[in-house]
Amino acid sequence: MIVYDNGTPLESSTIPNFAKRHGLSLSTVYRLISDDELSVTKIRGLSRILREDEILWLESIKAANGRPIAQSPSILGGV
Numbered sequence: 001m002i003v004y005d006n007g008t009p010l011e012s013s014t015i016p017n018f019a020k021r022h023g024l025s026l027s028t029v030y031r032l033i034s035d036d037e038l039s040v041t042k043i044r045g046l047s048r049i050l051r052e053d054e055i056l057w058l059e060s061i062k063a064a065n066g067r068p069i070a071q072s073p074s075i076l077g078g079v
Helices: 015-022 026-034 051-064
Strands: 012-014 041-043 046-050
Antiparallel strands (some): 012 046
16 A cells, blocks of 8 residues: 555545656656546646546556456555
């Protein structure tokens, strides 16, 4: 499970943090959003990627690559 420095679970992330965590450029992440491959939630004008949406995105990548979802460990842990 991904956690903040203070030990609380990461429930959402900024677009730059998401890009960094997954080794993607910002332009790639914005393209994923534009192509409706990744959902973004606005919280008082701030764009955040919710943990649930990140999990769905990761699972869609696994499925697209022919990996069985039920047998592959989740990067985000416990899911």
